Amino acid sequence: MGMPLLLVSLIFMSAAAAAADHTMTSGLGMSPEQQAVVFEQAELGFVVDPAAKSLNGDAVLTFRAKSPLSRFALEFDPRYAISAFDVDGVALAAKDRPNNEGRIEFALPKAVATGATFKVHVSYNGKPLVAKRAPWDGGIVWATAPTGEPWVATAVEGEGCDLLWPCIDHPMGKPQRVIQHVTVPAGLTAASNGRLLGVDKNDKTWTWNWSARQPDTYAIALNIGPYELLHNDYRSRYGNVMPMDFYYLRGNRAKAEGLYAELPTMLDFFEEAIGPYPWSDDKVGVVETPHLGMEHQTINAYGNDYKKDINGYDWLMQHEFAHEWFGNQMTNADFDDFWLHEGFAMYMQPLYLEWLRGRMYYDAEMLRQRGLIAGKHPMVAGHSRPNGTPESDAIDPGTDVYYKGAWILHTLRHQIGDRAFRETMRLLVYGRLDPKPGNFKPRYATTRDYVDAVNKVTGRDWNWFFDVYLRSAVMPRLDVQRSVGKLKLRWITDGDRPFPLPVEVRVGERKLRLAMTGGHGEVAIAAGQSYTIDPDNLVLRDAPEITAWKADAATRAKAAADKNKGKQ
Ligand SMILES: [Zn+2]
Structure with a gap:
């Protein structure tokens, strides 16, 4: 109800095709029961033991039924042993909640009427999947800080929330509120999403309690280390004040202060270019991680090692921040619309450079990105495209969602003008042209929604434009x-x-x-x-000259690799 027709059909299509493994994929399709609930709250306890590389979890998930329900389903990585599983206090035996390819389907002990709520409680323990190559291959990273303490982080964008907790592993499976209790060895900090409610300190362990409003499913991340905090209040151009927190590794204070000083300028750019920071009631947050980075809502993972470059700003932090608008506030309804996250987030770097330093920096960055477009597969398939299935992998546009996405927006902007372009972004991100703190909610969007926004703002039909750029791999x-x-x-x-x-x-x-x-x-x-x-x-x-350059570079790289092989 209230959902665009196209979206409903996408979800049913993907549900029908969802016989595959849920664990290493994300967005496979919500079951009919999952579509029939409002996910009101997830209260998640994580006890993290870096020495044993293990996790004890305790999840209390509250759902409200939108129609009568007798069954339910959750995605959850079967590598965890479940020690308790109950619904509204009634325990379910293991045989009544089988985990089939990463999805637990079960009958509710008592039918739930429309409007009624039910709570699913799951206690579990095990060793989370270790990331092969975070953040690109997801999972947990068990690292050691330069000062010797455990340094732990997770990133699960491609594989989904079910690697860490029982959830609805789909972009549209966001809980309205997530409360976390993260227990770590005493002395360590667990920095997480939303507002810090408090820290319970025992002799051997500390528990960090957090509460976040409607975070992305893959935004729930563990970030644990010997952190210190830079804290200040940021006064926005919209008049509201929000906490601005940076959790950096002990020993990195001088570098962290330099990066922290960049944050207000970035925020001001985003608020002018797009609109209000969406999570001012939670916080602006960054945490230093042992992987490169991820757009974890209000606690962005930062692992760029404070590198300097010719542009004079930290692109990684700016990119992850862009996702607070494109990804977290506006979330793709299906991963087929993923370019709405990455294309816009990528285009924010040249736009920022133009705003900060002038056109030459913008053009130089656009040329760099132009050289990275591959053009192997169309950006948008036009049907549900979960992350990680063989069918999706076979037509994956890869990094084109970033670079080609940014170039499509660059082209569009210069056709319709700066003001119209900004209005299209506002409709996409907020669903309205006059966003102010408090007058918008997080929303889901499709490629269709963005094309409609462009048509509406310009009063012209741009379907042909997006048809060529998004639905054809070949560039005009x-x-x-x-x-x-x-x-x-x-x-x-x-x-x-x-x-x-x-x-x-x-x-x-x-x-x-x-x-x-x-x-x-x-x-x-x-x-x-x-x-x-x-x-x-x-x-x-x-651009034939760019194609020729790329072919030449590939030939030379292959020759160099072959020569190297010969030496071994
Ligand atoms: Zn990104």
Whole structure:
């Protein structure tokens, strides 16, 4: 109810196809029962033992039924041993809650009426999956801080929340509130999502209690270490004040202070470019982690080692921060819409550079990103695409969701103008053009929603634009023919899709804009006059010189690798 039709059909399609393993995938499809509840609260106890590399968990999950329910399902990694499983206090025997490929399906002891709530309680213990290559391959990282203490972090974006706690492993499975009690060896800090409620200190262990409003399912992360805290209040351009906390490793204070000083500038950029920081009632949070980074809501993982680069800002922290808007406030309804997270988050780096340092920095970053576009698979398949299934892997657009996504937005922005572009972002992120602290809620969105926002803001139909850029792997090519007195331009697209994208041309000392109606354009050119197509590089299109460079680089890399092999 209230859900767009397309979305409902996507979910049912994916549910029908969901016979695969739930553990190493995410977003496989919610069961009909999971779709029939409001996930009101998850209260999660984690007792983390770094010496034994083990986890004891205790989850109390509260659901409210939107229609009468007699069964329910949760995703949970079968590597954990379950010591207790009860629903509203009634214990279920192991045979009544089998774990089938990572999904536990069970009959409720008593039917639940519409509007009634029920609580599922699960106690469990075991060794969480160790990440092979965090944050890209998810799981837990057991590391040691430079000062010798345990340093632990998790990242589960691709595999999902079920690696850590029994959950609804789907982007739309967010609990409205998550309370965490993270117990760690005394002396260590467990930095987590939302507000710190307090710390219970015993002789051997400390328990850190946190409460967060509607975090992303994969945002629930363990971050444990010998942390120290930089804390201040940030006064937003919207007039509200929020805590700004940075948990850094003991010994890194000077470097941490430098990075912390960048935060207010980044926040001000995002609030001007998009709108209010979505979690001012929780906090602005960053924590130093032994993996590169992840957009964990209000406790962004930072592992870029305070590296400096020519741009003079920390791109990793800025990128993860962008996800507070694109990913956490606005969450993709299905991983097929993942470019809405990464394309926008990636485009925020050049936009920030333009805002901070000027156009040259923007252009340089856009050129760098242009060189990284692969163009192997379309960005959007048009059907549910869970993370990690063989079917999804076979058509995975890979890092194109980042770089091609950013270039599509770069192209769009220069077609519709800065003001309209900002309005499209506001509709996508907040569902309204006048967001203010307190007048919006976290929302789910699809690619369709964004195209609709662009059409609405501009009063024009941009379906053809997104059709070519998102649904075709091949980039549009601009064919240019010079004949006596004339320069003729023609868009060539995969499958002959219509593509009337205007393009600028420099002819002699003049710069003209060709409307390219019907995909064609023509401009007069005198003998001896030179020209440049798209002189400011505002349009994403096939670039043979970049393709040739990439092929050459690949050949050289392979030759170097073969030579190395020969030496061994
Ligand atoms: Zn990202």
